[in-house]
Amino acid sequence: MMEEKHQTESTYAKLTRTGMTARELFDALPPIPDLRVEVIEGKMLVSPMGSPEHGWMATRLHNALLPLLTQRGWEAAMGLNLCVEGPRDSPAPDYVVAPSDCPRWGKWELLASGVVMVAEVVSPSSVYTDRVEKRRTYALGRVPIYVLIDPIADEPSVTVFSEIKDDAYEVAITEQIGAPIMLPAPIDFELDTSIFKM
Incomplete structure (x- = not known):
C-alpha cells in the first residue's frame, strides 16, 4: 500500500x-469514484458528487422530458463529460440531452457542439461556476440551451439561456421555481418548474 x-x-x-x-x-x-472532475476555463475542478436533493432535481427534469426524449429518439444522462472544441474544456453537466449519434471526443466525452441541452443545479459549492463560468463555457461550446436550476438563490429560480452570438448567450429568461418556463427550439417544451420544489 x-x-x-x-x-x-x-x-x-x-x-x-x-x-x-x-x-x-x-x-x-x-477514473476517481464518487468525485466529479471537470476542466472549466482552463482550470481543473474536483468536487464531491451532489446531495440527494441535487440529484433528485436532475431526475425530475429527466422525468418531465422523458416523453419528448422518447418521441425524438434523444438520449439523456447525468454527469457525462463534454468536450468544448478549441480550449478542450471538459465540463460535466448535471444533466445532458443529446442525439444518440452525438459526435464524441475520444471514448468518454461528447462534443459540446453536438448536444441539444445541458442543465446544472446550483449548490453552495458551485455558485460561481454554475452561474458564471459554465454559462460562458457552454456558449463557447455551442450548446443551444443551458438550463440553470438555482434552488439556493434568494428567490429560487430557473433560468434558460439560449441564442448564441459572439460566444455568449444572448437570451436569458428567468422564472421563480413554481412558474412555467419555455425551453426553446430545439426542445420546444414548456417546463413546469414546480417539480423543483423540495
Whole structure:
C-alpha cells in the first residue's frame, strides 16, 4: 500500500513538474469514484458528487422530458463529460440531452457542439461556476440551451439561456421555481418548474 501511495505521488509530482495543462492532467487521470472532475476555463475542478436533493432535481427534469426524449429518439444522462472544441474544456453537466449519434471526443466525452441541452443545479459549492463560468463555457461550446436550476438563490429560480452570438448567450429568461418556463427550439417544451420544489 505504501509503495502504491509513493508511486501515485511520484506520478503526480512528475505531471506537475512538466508544466502540464489542466486538460492534459485531466486526460492522464484514472477514473476517481464518487468525485466529479471537470476542466472549466482552463482550470481543473474536483468536487464531491451532489446531495440527494441535487440529484433528485436532475431526475425530475429527466422525468418531465422523458416523453419528448422518447418521441425524438434523444438520449439523456447525468454527469457525462463534454468536450468544448478549441480550449478542450471538459465540463460535466448535471444533466445532458443529446442525439444518440452525438459526435464524441475520444471514448468518454461528447462534443459540446453536438448536444441539444445541458442543465446544472446550483449548490453552495458551485455558485460561481454554475452561474458564471459554465454559462460562458457552454456558449463557447455551442450548446443551444443551458438550463440553470438555482434552488439556493434568494428567490429560487430557473433560468434558460439560449441564442448564441459572439460566444455568449444572448437570451436569458428567468422564472421563480413554481412558474412555467419555455425551453426553446430545439426542445420546444414548456417546463413546469414546480417539480423543483423540495
